[in-house]
Amino acid sequence: MAGVDSGLTGADDGSTGADSGPAGAESGPAGAESGPAGAESGPAAVDSAFIELDGVEKVFDVRKKTGFMKRERRQVRAVDSISFRVERGEMVGYIGPNGAGKSTTIKMLTGILTPSAGRLRVAGIDPSRDRTRLAHRIGVVFGQRTTLWWDLPLVDSYRLMHRMYRIPDARYRENLDRLVELLDLGDLLDVPVRQLSLGQRMRGDIAAALLHDPEVLYLDEPTIGLDVVSKSKVREFLRELNTERGTTVLLTTHDLQDIEQLCKRVMVIDHGRLMYDGPLAGLHEAGESERTLVVDLERELPPIDAPAPARVVRVDGPRQWLAFPASESAAPLVARIAAEYPLVDLSVREPDIEAVIAKMYAERATA
Amino acid sequence: MGERSALREGLRAYRLIAGMWVRSSMTYRTSFVVTVFGNLMVTGLDFVGILLMFSQVDSLGGWSLPEIAFLYGLSVTAFGIADLMLGSMDVLGARMRDGSFDILLVRPAPVLAQVGADRFALRRLGRITQGAVVLGWALVSVDVDWSAPKALLVPVMVVSGAAIFSAVFVAGAAFQIFAQDAAEVQNAFTYGGTTLLQYPPTVFGKDLVRGVTFMLPLAFVNWVPAAYVLGRPYPIELPQWTAFASPLVAVACCALAGMAWRVGLRSYRSTGS
Ligand SMILES: Nc1ncnc2c1ncn2[C@@H]1O[C@H](COP(=O)(O)OP(=O)(O)O)[C@@H](O)[C@H]1O
Ligand SMILES: [Mg+2]
Numbered sequence: 001m002a003g004v005d006s007g008l009t010g011a012d013d014g015s016t017g018a019d020s021g022p023a024g025a026e027s028g029p030a031g032a033e034s035g036p037a038g039a040e041s042g043p044a045a046v047d048s049a050f051i052e053l054d055g056v057e058k059v060f061d062v063r064k065k066t067g068f069m070k071r072e073r074r075q076v077r078a079v080d081s082i083s084f085r086v087e088r089g090e091m092v093g094y095i096g097p098n099g100a101g102k103s104t105t106i107k108m109l110t111g112i113l114t115p116s117a118g119r120l121r122v123a124g125i126d127p128s129r130d131r132t133r134l135a136h137r138i139g140v141v142f143g144q145r146t147t148l149w150w151d152l153p154l155v156d157s158y159r160l161m162h163r164m165y166r167i168p169d170a171r172y173r174e175n176l177d178r179l180v181e182l183l184d185l186g187d188l189l190d191v192p193v194r195q196l197s198l199g200q201r202m203r204g205d206i207a208a209a210l211l212h213d214p215e216v217l218y219l220d221e222p223t224i225g226l227d228v229v230s231k232s233k234v235r236e237f238l239r240e241l242n243t244e245r246g247t248t249v250l251l252t253t254h255d256l257q258d259i260e261q262l263c264k265r266v267m268v269i270d271h272g273r274l275m276y277d278g279p280l281a282g283l284h285e286a287g288e289s290e291r292t293l294v295v296d297l298e299r300e301l302p303p304i305d306a307p308a309p310a311r312v313v314r315v316d317g318p319r320q321w322l323a324f325p326a327s328e329s330a331a332p333l334v335a336r337i338a339a340e341y342p343l344v345d346l347s348v349r350e351p352d353i354e355a356v357i358a359k360m361y362a363e364r365a366t367a
Numbered sequence: 368m369g370e371r372s373a374l375r376e377g378l379r380a381y382r383l384i385a386g387m388w389v390r391s392s393m394t395y396r397t398s399f400v401v402t403v404f405g406n407l408m409v410t411g412l413d414f415v416g417i418l419l420m421f422s423q424v425d426s427l428g429g430w431s432l433p434e435i436a437f438l439y440g441l442s443v444t445a446f447g448i449a450d451l452m453l454g455s456m457d458v459l460g461a462r463m464r465d466g467s468f469d470i471l472l473v474r475p476a477p478v479l480a481q482v483g484a485d486r487f488a489l490r491r492l493g494r495i496t497q498g499a500v501v502l503g504w505a506l507v508s509v510d511v512d513w514s515a516p517k518a519l520l521v522p523v524m525v526v527s528g529a530a531i532f533s534a535v536f537v538a539g540a541a542f543q544i545f546a547q548d549a550a551e552v553q554n555a556f557t558y559g560g561t562t563l564l565q566y567p568p569t570v571f572g573k574d575l576v577r578g579v580t581f582m583l584p585l586a587f588v589n590w591v592p593a594a595y596v597l598g599r600p601y602p603i604e605l606p607q608w609t610a611f612a613s614p615l616v617a618v619a620c621c622a623l624a625g626m627a628w629r630v631g632l633r634s635y636r637s638t639g640s
C-alpha cells in the first residue's frame with residue numbers, strides 16, 4: 001500500500017527532502033524541526049524559488065444571454081500575465097477588490113485550474129499536470145467552503161485526512177495535538193461540524209489543511225465573515241505557523257487588516273494584473289498617500305474653495321472632506337478655512353492603507 | 368503512474384469516502400432505518416404494479432409473468448448495484464455550482480473516485496435486495512431448460528449490467544460538467560433505462576429497441592442475453608453469440624465513459640465551470 005505512494009512522491013526530486021513524503025516525515029533526526037530547514041539543505045537548484053510564476057494568464061470564455069436567442073461571447077482575462085516568486089518561509093498577502101483574480105490565481109497554484117498561458121511551478125511541480133503529487137505538499141483553505149464533514153464530529157474529518165494523506169501515525173498524533181492546542185480546538189473535537197460557529201469551523205479547516213505537514217499553506221479569504229475575536233485568533237495562529245514551522249503562507253484577502261497584521265510582503269492585484277509587489281511600507285509611497293481633513297461647518301455650504309493641491313473630495317450636509325498631501329502640514333489649510341468659513345469642528349485622518357490602494361486603483365484606471 | 372496504481376488509489380479513496388458517508392448517515396439512526404425501509408417499499412411498488420397488471424392479463428407483449436420477473440429482477444439488481452456504487456453522481460452539477468467540487472481537486476486522490484463515493488448510502492441496498500428477491504423467484508418459476516451456458520449467463524448479466532449502468536452514471540456525470548443543471552437528463556438515462564428494461568422489448572417500437580441496442584447498449588443488460596436464456600427471439604436481428612457479448616459491451620462502455628470523464632474534467636479545469 002505505502003509502496004504506491006512513495007513511488008509517486010519520492011522519486012522525482014531531491015529538493016523536497018525528507019519532510020514531504022508521507023513516509024519520510026519522521027525520519028529527520030531533529031524530529032519536530034523537519035520543516036523547511038531540512039529542505040533547504042537539499043540539492044535544490046539555487047535560483048529556483050519555491051513558488052514561481054512567469055507570465056501566467058487565465059482567460060475565461062463567458063457566454064452571456066443578451067436577449068431572446070441572443071448570446072454574447074466575451075473573454076474575461078481573470079489573470080493577466082502575472083509573474084512573481086515566493087521563497088520558502090515567506091508570508092505573502094495577495095490583495096485586491098472582488099473579481100480582481102485572487103481566487104483564480106490560487107486555483108492555478110493548487111492545480112484546480114490550468115493556466116491559459118505562462119509557466120507555473122510550485123516546489124518544482126507543474127500543478128496542473130501533477131495535481132495529486134502536489135496535493136501531498138500543499139495545504140489549502142477556502143474561506144467560504146469547508147473540507148470538514150458536516151454531520152460528523154470534527155475529529156472524524158481529521159482521521160480521514162490521516163488515512164487519505166497516509167500520514168504516519170506518530171506524526172499525525174503529534175501534529176493533531178499541536179494544532180488542537182494552537183487553534184484551541186480541544187473542546188470541539190467531538191462536536192459535529194454543523195454545530196460549530198463560523199469561526200470555529202474556520203479554525204477546524206485550517207487544522208485539517210495542516211495535518212500532513214504541507215510546505216505551503218494557501219488561504220483564500222480566510223477571515224471572511226469572521227467576528228473580531230476569531231479573526232485575531234486566526235491571524236495569531238498564522239503568524240506562529242510561519243515563524244515557528246517556517247511554513248510558507250500565501251493568503252488572499254480584501255481585508256487589509258489581515259495584511260497589516262501579518263504580511264511583510266504584499267502583492268496587489270486588480271483586473272488580473274499585478275500592480276504592486278513589495279513591502280507593506282512601500283505601499284504608502286507607491287500610492288502617494290494623502291491625509292484627510294474632515295471639517296464640520298455651521299450649515300450646508302458649497303464645497304470649500306481650498307488652495308491646491310488640497311481639494312474637497314466629499315460633501316455630506318454641513319460636513320466636508322478635504323484631501324491634502326501627507327507630507328504637508330495641515331496648519332495653513334486649517335487657518336485658511338477657519339478664517340473664511342463658519343467652522344464648528346475638525347479632525348485630521350491619517351492615510352490608511354485602504355485609501356492608498358483605492359487611490360492606486362483609481363490612478364491605474366485613468367492611466 | 369500506471370493505470371493499475373491509479374485504480375488501486377481510486378478504490379482506496381472510494382472506500383474511505385464511502386465510509387465517511389455511511390458514518391454520517393448513522394448519526395441519524397432512526398431516519399436511517401426509516402429510509403432503508405422506505406427505499407424497499409418504493410422500489411417494491413413498481414413490481415407490485417406489474418403483478419396487478421397480470422391479475423388482468425396473462426401475458427405482456429407475449430411474455431409471461433415469470434419471464435417478465437426475470438427481466439425485472441436482472442434490470443433492477445444490475446441497476447441497484449450501480450446505483451449503490453455511483454448513484455449520487457447527479458449531485459456533481461450542484462457541487463460545481465457551489466464550488467465544493469474544487470475541494471475534491473486539492474485532495475491527493477482520483478477525482479472520479481471521490482465523486483463516485485459522494486453521498487454513498489447503504490439504504491440503496493434496498494433496491495438490490497428487492498431486485499434479487501424477484502430474480503430468485505423468476506429463476507425457479509421460468510420454464511427454462513437450464514444448461515451450463517444459460518446458468519452462467521445469469522451472474523454474467525448482473526455483473527455486466529451493473530458495469531453498463533455504472534458507465535451510464537459516469538458518462539452522465541461527465542455530461543453534467545458541460546451542462547451543470549442537467550441532473551435530470553442523467554436521471555432520465557439511468558432511472559429511465561432501468562424502467563425500460565423491466566418490460567419486454569416486444570412492447571416497444573423497433574426504433575427505440577434499435578437505439579437501446581446500438582446507441583446506448585442497455586439491451587445487453589438483459590434483453591438480448593435473457594432472450595437467449597428464455598429461448599425467445601432476439602429483440603432485433605442479431606447473431607446468436609451476441610447473447611454472450613455483454614461483458615465486452617460493458618468494457619467498451621466503461622472505457623468510453625472513462626474517456627468522457629477525462630474530457631469533462633479537463634474542460635472543467637480549463638473553464639473553471
Ligand atoms: N469559472 C469562471 N468562468 C468565468 N469567469 C470567471 C470564472 N471564475 C472567475 N471568473 C471571473 O474572473 C475574474 C476574477 O475572479 P476571481 O479570481 O474569483 O476574483 P477574486 O477572487 O479576486 O474576487 C472575475 O471577473 C470573475 O467573474
Ligand atoms: Mg475570491
